[in-house]
Amino acid sequence: xxxxxxxxxxxxxxxxxxxxxxxxxxxxxxxxxxxxxxxxxxxxxxxxxxxxxxxxxxxxxxxxxxxxxxxxxxxxxxxxxxxxxxxxxxxxxxxxxxxxxxxxxxxxxxxxxxxxxxxxxxxxxxxxxxxxxxxxxxxxxxxxxxxxxxxxxxxxxxxxxxxxxxxxxxxxxxxxxxxxxxxxxxxxxxxxxxxxxxxxxxxxxxxxxxxxxxxxxxxxxxxxxxxxxxxxxxxxxxxxxxxxxxxxxxxxxxxxxxxxxxxxxxxxxxxxxxxxxxxxxxxxxxxxxxxxxxxxxxxxx
Amino acid sequence: xxxxxxxxxxxxxxxxxxxxxxxxxxxxxxxxxxxxxxxxxxxxxxxxxxxxxxxxxxxxxxxxxxxxxxxxxxxxxxxxxxxxxxxxxxxxxxxxxxxxxxxxxxxxxxxxxxxxxxxxxxxxxxxxxxxxxxxxxxxxxxxxxxxxxxxxxxxxxxxxxxxxxxxxxxxxxxxxxxxxxxxxxxxxxxxxxxxxxxxxxxxxxxxxxxxxxxxxxxxxxxxxxxxxxxxxxxxxxxxxxxxxxxxxxxxxxxxxxxxxxxxxxxxxxxxxxxxxxxxxxxxxxxxxxxxxxxxxxxxxx
Numbered sequence: 001x002x003x004x005x006x007x008x009x010x011x012x013x014x015x016x017x018x019x020x021x022x023x024x025x026x027x028x029x030x031x032x033x034x035x036x037x038x039x040x041x042x043x044x045x046x047x048x049x050x051x052x053x054x055x056x057x058x059x060x061x062x063x064x065x066x067x068x069x070x071x072x073x074x075x076x077x078x079x080x081x082x083x084x085x086x087x088x089x090x091x092x093x094x095x096x097x098x099x100x101x102x103x104x105x106x107x108x109x110x111x112x113x114x115x116x117x118x119x120x121x122x123x124x125x126x127x128x129x130x131x132x133x134x135x136x137x138x139x140x141x142x143x144x145x146x147x148x149x150x151x152x153x154x155x156x157x158x159x160x161x162x163x164x165x166x167x168x169x170x171x172x173x174x175x176x177x178x179x180x181x182x183x184x185x186x187x188x189x190x191x192x193x194x195x196x197x198x199x200x201x202x203x204x205x206x207x208x209x210x211x212x213x214x215x216x217x218x219x220x221x222x223x224x225x226x227x228x229x230x231x232x233x234x235x236x237x238x239x240x241x242x243x244x245x246x247x248x249x250x251x252x253x254x255x256x257x258x259x260x261x262x263x264x265x266x267x268x269x270x271x272x273x274x275x276x277x278x279x280x281x282x283x284x285x286x287x288x289x290x291x292x293x294x295x296x297x298x299x300x301x
Numbered sequence: 302x303x304x305x306x307x308x309x310x311x312x313x314x315x316x317x318x319x320x321x322x323x324x325x326x327x328x329x330x331x332x333x334x335x336x337x338x339x340x341x342x343x344x345x346x347x348x349x350x351x352x353x354x355x356x357x358x359x360x361x362x363x364x365x366x367x368x369x370x371x372x373x374x375x376x377x378x379x380x381x382x383x384x385x386x387x388x389x390x391x392x393x394x395x396x397x398x399x400x401x402x403x404x405x406x407x408x409x410x411x412x413x414x415x416x417x418x419x420x421x422x423x424x425x426x427x428x429x430x431x432x433x434x435x436x437x438x439x440x441x442x443x444x445x446x447x448x449x450x451x452x453x454x455x456x457x458x459x460x461x462x463x464x465x466x467x468x469x470x471x472x473x474x475x476x477x478x479x480x481x482x483x484x485x486x487x488x489x490x491x492x493x494x495x496x497x498x499x500x501x502x503x504x505x506x507x508x509x510x511x512x513x514x515x516x517x518x519x520x521x522x523x524x525x526x527x528x529x530x531x532x533x534x535x536x537x538x539x540x541x542x543x544x545x546x547x548x549x550x551x552x553x554x555x556x557x558x559x560x561x562x563x564x565x566x567x568x569x570x571x572x573x574x575x576x577x578x579x580x581x582x583x584x585x586x587x588x589x590x591x592x593x594x595x596x597x598x599x600x601x602x
Contacts, residue, residue, distance in 0.1 A: 151430025
């Protein structure tokens with residue numbers, strides 16, 4: 001699992017090694033049990049082969065802070081479970097009513113609404129148990145700080161609150177930048193930020209390092225959402241693995257809609273440059289996190 | 302808040318003092334914020350005036366273990382949030398499709414399905430943040446053990462798994478005792494057990510004390526479900542604050558249906574007597590927990 005960041009660092013190799021490790025650990029932490037239908041529904045969405053960006057950020061931040069990535073592995077997996085929960089619930093008919101996700105039918109299309117709701121609840125509850133039970137070799141106080149950070153990111157100040165605001169602004173033609181940023185800070189930013197922070201906390205980062213990593217994550221999170229909005233306009237379903245033009249047809253507020261495509265691109269570039277400079281002080285140790293930020297822009301080319 | 306258990310112990314007074322303290326703390330831990338509609342939906346169901354049995358059990362177990370009840374107050378409130386989450390989600394149209402709960406319209410009848418789902422998610426996420434952030438004066442390791450215990454009770458091995466099994470057996474005329482017990486162990490038992498255990502852990506209980514309290518809680522949980530099933534048959538909507546005959550009309554497996562009313566009553570009595578004897582060794586310190594168990598039977602008279 002060890003990947004030494006250096007000048008010959010190859011992001012593609014790094015990501016595929018980390019992704020494989022995370023996928024194997026997710027599989028281990030969610031073995032099939034009774035009730036079988038529920039575990040199958042949980043595994044269907046969790047093991048559908050996402051990019052694992054959040055857990056990878058968590059592991060990278062833990063290493064940057066000076067600890068072995070293994071220490072953060074249960075938390076990294078828990079974060080992917082929380083992320084998957086929010087995807088399953090956001091896709092429900094009462095919300096975004098999505099048919100495809102990660103290239104396959106959405107959870108409720110496969111298992112029905114009741115199981116989809118309960119699979120989401122289960123992933124959320126299980127994620128906290130996982131962190132509390134399987135994080136070892138570090139002071140319990142750090143693990144508890146991670147629970148607080150992720151509880152906040154998943155709740156009304158994060159994912160759930162962002163989704164409420166998103167739904168409330170659907171179909172409105174006059175959504176301004178402020179509301180749009182608030183939605184994304186909660187819906188995308190909060191969990192990305194908590195992923196980086198959790199890794200940093202587990203790795204034993206001091207206050208100045210945590211502050212820098214938090215800024216990096218906030219900029220990355222915003223850039224991530226802008227790029228996602230842009231791709232929803234410019235990409236194809238085959239490339240994304242989900243329906244494109246979803247946001248526009250749902251009348252959702254997006255960056256291209258509010259700022260235009262060109263200005264959205266420029267904003268993403270500025271954010272990534274700033275994110276990069278947040279980490280300059282860490283030198284080569286920050287190579288993976290810097291490369292991850294820059295890869296976002298490459299997806300626009 | 303201090304209630305000294307002694308021979309003149311009055312359960313009614315004890316419960317109302319505890320309930321008032323829990324209600325005030327719940328209110329404090331869930332102040333109204335943005336997005337307002339989400340917090341209103343969370344507060345609507347959380348502050349609807351339940352019996353607060355689970356948090357009261359948690360505080361009582363903490364005191365039995367020798368610590369001040371205050372230490373367990375954030376956890377007790379978190380437990381009520383988890384319980385409320387499961388009520389909101391179980392009531393959804395895709396599941397039990399309930400119209401009334403705790404004497405008022407169900408959450409989705411008031412706020413719509415999307416907000417009801419997200420209010421449940423929010424309560425669950427918030428509950429873990431609450432425990433991690435506000436539990437003070439004890440070793441972090443104990444708090445982490447509580448997070449693990451409650452994560453398990455809310456997840457596929459507890460509440461969510463129980464609801465899946467419950468739905469899967471709806472309308473079946475041949476549900477046996479084994480399946481029925483499995484459903485209730487997850488759906489009712491797991492969180493009651495975790496409530497008692499969490500209090501014991503926070504209070505610093507040793508392994509034998511935890512084992513005794515776990516047995517007590519398991520018996521109490523089962524008795525609780527049996528009594529609930531009996532009241533669904535014999536009580537009125539005014540007395541319960543929710544629709545009666547719900548279980549029968551939904552074709553749900555219940556104790557009266559499988560064992561008959563008389564045998565169900567007898568089983569509840571045996572369980573309560575056993576629960577009482579589990580705690581005999583603690584003498585007067587166990588007075589509230591013993592009285593709580595016995596009060597279950599009184600509701601049948």
